Amino acid sequence: MCGFYLMKKYTFAARAFIFTLVLLFVISVFGLTI
Structure with missing residues (x-):
């Protein structure tokens, strides 16, 4: 139970x-696209 x-x-x-x-990956890609 504990496990x-x-x-x-x-x-x-x-x-x-x-x-x-x-x-974070999506934000970085989105930032690079813009």
């Missing part, structure tokens, strides 16, 4: 990290 909770928390953190990375 499952930890994995869920890690998955959420990884998802948030990837989302931030993609957002």
Whole structure:
């Protein structure tokens, strides 16, 4: 149960990290286009 909770928390953190990375990439590409 504890391991499952930890994995869920890690998955959420990884998802948030990837989302931030993609957002920064999109902003940089958008800025270069303009």
